[in-house]
Amino acid sequence: MAIARSRLGEFLVAEGALRPEELAAAVRMQRGGNKKLEEVLLEQGFLPEDRLTELLSRFLGLPLFSPDRVLLTPELLQLVPPALVRRYELYPVRLEGNDLYLACRGEINSAVLDNLRRLTGKNVRAVLMRPSELEEIRRHILQEEEGEAAATVELAEGGSVAQLLDSLLLRAMNLGASDLHLEPEVDHLKVRLRIDGILRAVEQLPLHLFPPLVSRIKVLGGMNIAEKRAPQDGGFSFRPSENGRSINLRVSVLPSVRGEKVVMRLLPSQDKIMELKDLGMATELREDFQRLLSLPHGLILVTGPTGSGKTFTLYAALKHLRRPEVNIITVEDPVELQMDGITQVQVDYASKKLTFSSALRSIVRQDPDIIMVGEIRDGETAQLSLQAALTGHLVLSTLHTNDAVSAVERLADMGCERYLVAAALRGVLAQRLVRTICPRCRTQFKPPLAELLALGLGEEEAGEFYAGRGCVYCHQTGYRGRTGLFELLVVDEELQKRIAAGADAMTLKELVKGRMRFMLDDGLDKARRGITTLSEVLRVTMTF
Numbered sequence: 001m002a003i004a005r006s007r008l009g010e011f012l013v014a015e016g017a018l019r020p021e022e023l024a025a026a027v028r029m030q031r032g033g034n035k036k037l038e039e040v041l042l043e044q045g046f047l048p049e050d051r052l053t054e055l056l057s058r059f060l061g062l063p064l065f066s067p068d069r070v071l072l073t074p075e076l077l078q079l080v081p082p083a084l085v086r087r088y089e090l091y092p093v094r095l096e097g098n099d100l101y102l103a104c105r106g107e108i109n110s111a112v113l114d115n116l117r118r119l120t121g122k123n124v125r126a127v128l129m130r131p132s133e134l135e136e137i138r139r140h141i142l143q144e145e146e147g148e149a150a151a152t153v154e155l156a157e158g159g160s161v162a163q164l165l166d167s168l169l170l171r172a173m174n175l176g177a178s179d180l181h182l183e184p185e186v187d188h189l190k191v192r193l194r195i196d197g198i199l200r201a202v203e204q205l206p207l208h209l210f211p212p213l214v215s216r217i218k219v220l221g222g223m224n225i226a227e228k229r230a231p232q233d234g235g236f237s238f239r240p241s242e243n244g245r246s247i248n249l250r251v252s253v254l255p256s257v258r259g260e261k262v263v264m265r266l267l268p269s270q271d272k273i274m275e276l277k278d279l280g281m282a283t284e285l286r287e288d289f290q291r292l293l294s295l296p297h298g299l300i301l302v303t304g305p306t307g308s309g310k311t312f313t314l315y316a317a318l319k320h321l322r323r324p325e326v327n328i329i330t331v332e333d334p335v336e337l338q339m340d341g342i343t344q345v346q347v348d349y350a351s352k353k354l355t356f357s358s359a360l361r362s363i364v365r366q367d368p369d370i371i372m373v374g375e376i377r378d379g380e381t382a383q384l385s386l387q388a389a390l391t392g393h394l395v396l397s398t399l400h401t402n403d404a405v406s407a408v409e410r411l412a413d414m415g416c417e418r419y420l421v422a423a424a425l426r427g428v429l430a431q432r433l434v435r436t437i438c439p440r441c442r443t444q445f446k447p448p449l450a451e452l453l454a455l456g457l458g459e460e461e462a463g464e465f466y467a468g469r470g471c472v473y474c475h476q477t478g479y480r481g482r483t484g485l486f487e488l489l490v491v492d493e494e495l496q497k498r499i500a501a502g503a504d505a506m507t508l509k510e511l512v513k514g515r516m517r518f519m520l521d522d523g524l525d526k527a528r529r530g531i532t533t534l535s536e537v538l539r540v541t542m543t544f
Helices: 005-014 020-031 037-043 049-060 074-079 082-088 110-120 131-151 160-174 207-221 283-293 310-321 356-363 379-390 406-413 418-424 449-454 493-500 505-512 519-528 534-541
Strands: 091-096 099-104 123-128 177-184 188-195 198-206 232-238 247-256 259-267 298-303 328-332 343-346 370-373 394-399 425-437 442-445 465-468 479-490
Touching (some): 005 037, 049 123, 160 198, 207 232, 283 425, 310 394, 356 379, 379 394, 406 505, 418 493, 425 534, 479 534
Antiparallel strands (some): 091 099, 177 188, 232 247, 442 465
């Protein structure tokens, strides 16, 4: 089935997909390296992926294979050795009876197919898929191989512990995990990854590997390897290959009755900080939030439980505000991401010399325009934040509350005078993170009546909702990625008067009803649009 590149080019020109001068330019670029013509066409933007794959299907006479039909079972993955996947870029995608479907991105050597027929004893059928789809399948197949290899790592030769740790970290990176958990059990070491906010068990390792693995992590993280009875924190950088991207890891070691538990947080790099428009805010809410950020002074809070994305929303806000003429100083515990053009201060509670409150006192003498306080944890920090906001600084911070209006009562409970809160507070953004439906396997879905009733919906007003069936791209979960649910409380003059007069959260909520879009409304809107599911909305907005 080998084809001449010139014939493919002529076919694309004849189909009107390329102009002759574009083909000539692509061929010149191809001669400078080892890439195929179709790879050059994609990289240089001459043709979109969907269009090129459709044309290749017609030119090669290979049927297109839908990602919905991909089913990677253990039996299927054992049929085709990973070495063949790497060498020939042939990907097993489905076993149906005696038919073995192998996907490719272009031409296939017929001799290789014949050899696979003899090797597997199956009726091998070649099909075509988009390169981006095949990349996901490749990662999945090779991760399976890496997982098995990691489980059998021996400590007989030097460097094997490093190899094991590198393998675990690489797997976490490839799966988009935010945290890697190593937990000793009675007879094995359990490895779990937090992916899209949900913990998943991915591996069981021999227990005898754990002590040297913990020692390796402690050395890299700058911790005391002899200390096993006290919690320790550290961090290090990891680069999987010489040309690969590097990530920073924050490490926490906690003694338990079965040994030390290790959790490693994978921190994204500075270039991964999102823009405000990428967080999932509705256009009107985002514009209101940006107007608050443009104010010269005042306190703006982002609220929500742990793990709701508050810090990364603040980083996106700082990215929006960062300019050469603006002096931005942050005080954080810990500094999650290091940003250029911003002075970031790390709290040191161990020595008690640099706390949020002591850092804030010094920061206001550093001529700041904008101050970001990682979290308001106590009354002293709250009072200092309000004072800074009232003396001409824009102060951004986070607070743990269930919704936006509850932030007022939380500040009052910390000992802040209500008249100060009313004068300084400009807005409160409350948020949660929900998993987004996998775009490859999304389908219409009729939610159960109990779910509708729990969200305040009747069966007659349910409308159309969606869910993911589960496929290779989402690891059979039906979800891929996360987005935010938001509500924004803008403090106007009327609210200032009510806050100063001592109005409670319920009174304030009744007052803003009709003027403010609540988080549940944002969630239902995203569920109806097929961005997330009703069960996800219920999971993050249910308060009791």
